[in-house]
Amino acid sequence: MAQHFIAGQWVASTSGETLPVIDPATGQPFDQIPRGTAADIDAAVSAARAARNGAWGRMTATERGRILLRMSALILERQESLAQLEARDTGKPMSQARNDIVVAARYCEFYGGAADKLHGEHLPYLNDFQVVVVHEPYGVTAHILPWNYPAQMFGRSVVPALATGNAAVLKPSEDACMTPLALCGIAKEAGLPDGALNVVCGLGEEAGHALTHHGDIDFVTFTGSPEVGTIVQKAAAERTLKCVLELGGKSPHLVFDDADLERAATFVIKAITQNAGQTCSAGSRLLVQTSIYERFVAMVAERFAHTRAGTPEQDRDCGPLINRAQQQRVQGFIDRARASGLPVLAQGRVAEGVHPGGYYVAPTLFGPVPRQHELACDEVFGPVLSAMPFEDEADAIALANATDYGLIAAVWTRDGGRQTRVARAMHCGQVYINAYGAGGGVELPFGGVKRSGHGREKGFLALQEFCTVKTIVQYHGQ
């Protein structure tokens, strides 16, 4: 049975209660996690504070970096067993799970190498003054994570916090927390001092609520739904804490009539089937210039019909969704759209031989989707793609920006001027030109605008997010 990781020890919940860990490919439980309480959170925050004030807080940036680099090496050594655990916990195809583990290792490598390269500044000021600007860790950082990429999210959220010397308390999703726990064991083995990293499992409204409302945290970062993100931000605001939110999106591909359509079609399908569409940066809207709409959409549809949802071992385009509620939610979008007469351009299939209790949904392509339809506006978080025609560049930009979200976008055109104009006009945090990068790009600053959240993760910039800036003004005399 899995346990919390607090102060370097594996411990049960103070409640003694547990929650089942369900395999999404079968709907059957395969383990149990502790159902965390406010008392467990309190113990984790105390341990983090003690680490910050103790051995962890005294470590040099280089020593912190070396621990993260050792973690990276250990993760790569155990890639296969970690990938199997990730696939069992989330249902994702084995090749995607293997890639996720490599990405988790890459975060440790990137931030391990960067830990002692975040330097401050010396500012020119009055002649008899010296002014330096230094970056200092906030102290104890709280991390609330979702279920879609548990290993990657650990790397993306917790690792830069540790690299900058913060002590972290993580509440992973109740639906997928096995690899974050396994990574704690690896962190301990790599020499991370007790208390620098703590994980409390449990439900959002219990352990998650207790963490975000704890009086001794200094920073909150959350990835998940806009609804819960708003609750988390309110809790942070009550204590005037910094809060980074990553809340998903409705990301568009803009395909112009001069695009390399072969290349675009391949990326368009991968961007919505990867992780069964349960990706904040899934490319869920396919905007196509009217002059090539029929031709390009037919090309995508022909390939889309061959997509398959299967077990992790079958390693098809996607796996099952994470739980019954998500399966029903996504199927609900498909059923309502069909019932309202929206044309299905193509539908993939659930592969033969899957367990009947698995949470599968067939990838589905709809089009043309009316601009006000829920499939054009709402995040489905499943393998559902909405095709929509646009007239010209101005119409494409208006349509792309016409949702409440703004996370990423892709522009498909060979026209260099248009590439830049459209990229600059997108209201979002990342734009790809003739490419699409859902999920990857450890080096690339990532985050949203509007309802997709605020603050930036990934890249060197994330180190600055986890630090407060102090300006030291010294009068040194003539």
Ligand code: NAD
């Ligand atoms: P969620 O927002 O409910 O949960 C995300 C995390 O927040 C989990 O760890 C959960 O335990 C925790 N949480 C829930 N309520 C909380 C509370 N009151 N206080 C503190 N923490 C709390 O997301 P979900 O139920 O996992 O998924 C629902 C929808 O969210 C999805 O359909 C999708 O649209 C969106 N989502 C987005 C992302 C993303 O990457 N942006 C990831 C997962 C889900």
